[in-house]
Amino acid sequence: MSLLGGISSSSGLAEGTQSADSKAKLEEDLNRFLSLLIAQLKNQDPLDPMDSNEFTQQLVQFASVEQQIFQNANLEKLLEIQQTNQISSMVDFIDTMVEVDGKKLPLDNGRAEFTYSMPFGAKSATIVITNSSGVNVHKSDAVLDQGKHTFVWDGKDNYGIQQKDGSYNVLVSGLNQYGELLEIPHTVYGRVTGVGANEGNASLFLGNIEVGQDKVLSVKEVPTKKTN
Structure with missing residues (x-):
């Protein structure tokens, strides 16, 4: 395509x-x-x-x-x-922010956003972001309160070095008080840069990430980047 x-x-x-x-x-x-x-x-x-x-x-x-x-x-x-x-x-989707199911996280203009839904009884939870080579570029603690939480990544790695825009992977994992793994569903946001169709199925492009239109959960305006 x-x-x-x-x-x-x-x-x-x-x-x-x-x-x-x-x-x-x-x-x-x-x-x-x-x-x-x-x-x-x-x-x-x-x-x-x-x-x-x-x-x-x-x-x-x-x-x-x-x-x-x-x-x-x-x-x-x-x-x-x-x-x-x-x-x-x-x-009309182009240049809007869409929320989709998936673990592919687009870093766009030094900003990436995703949500995760923390279940009841979480004892510990971690957010890990890796690049296309599988290298860990960000690791932090997740909020343990039950409910949906939004996380915005500034694109900097664990050493404060700004990473290049592109496709990353995000994983939120956690344990309950018994040391059992928790299922923590999450969604990602991305700016739509293009639209298309593949084998009759409608698709959206979030940078170089292609997602099906049926994966779209919500649409919102692209946030303006704050300047100092």
Whole structure:
């Protein structure tokens, strides 16, 4: 899939040419069949003519296949129109902040935001952010109070060094009073930089992170970066 000007589409060139290729192959086979048929008719024994039922059935089969190819071509056009409409309807998402399910965390302009829902009975919990190489770039304690919490990362690692914008991974893990692992669901926020469709499914791009439209939980304005 290519991304151009914030709008992407898996144009389905491979799929779109299937009907054309099938039609060309059918025409080639039909021409070959007709050439053989004409040659046989010219050279047939007048006293023992060919049985017309066989080549009539073959002609019917060719007609049936041609009709199916025509229907497939129309279906491909309808799917392409539907996909284009999907992309057009999502353009308004560009330059908004969306909340999505997932662990991929986009760092954009030195800022990343995510939420986590702390269950009851948490004794300890940790936030860990790693880069694309799996290196731990941030580690801190999570809030243990039950409920949903928002965490904003300034993009600095454990040594105060600013990290590059891009895709990171976030994990919030914790233990209860019995030392048992807790399930701590979390969501991430990201600025939509492009929209597209892949195999008929609508997608949003948060930088280089692609997420399905069905993963969007909420939408809000992009926060303005404070200046000193």
